[in-house]
Amino acid sequence: MGISTQPIYLQFKNMKDLKTQVLDKVWHDIERISLTKPITGDIIVDSPVHFIELALKKPTLYKACWVDNNGGGDYLFAKSEN
Numbered sequence: 001m002g003i004s005t006q007p008i009y010l011q012f013k014n015m016k017d018l019k020t021q022v023l024d025k026v027w028h029d030i031e032r033i034s035l036t037k038p039i040t041g042d043i044i045v046d047s048p049v050h051f052i053e054l055a056l057k058k059p060t061l062y063k064a065c066w067v068d069n070n071g072g073g074d075y076l077f078a079k080s081e082n
Helices: 008-012 015-036 042-055 059-067 073-080
Strands: none
Touching: 008 015, 008 042, 015 042, 015 059, 015 073, 042 059
8 A cells, every 4th residue: 555554553553453443343333233133023033134235245354353363353253252
């Protein structure tokens, strides 16, 4: 991109901290949407449907978070268990 990383390090400890913050925001948005936009009223059914919708609407974000080896799949899966 040809830009300096210095502004990133002013806001975040390191790139891992930045990645964690982005993944936390993605997870928060998924939770918010899942809880405020029920489809069937059954969270067991609605949650997977919301993930499918995310994958269809924002495939690059979905792949970056859950499919890419350097993504946040393990981190997000751990958050989902809480």
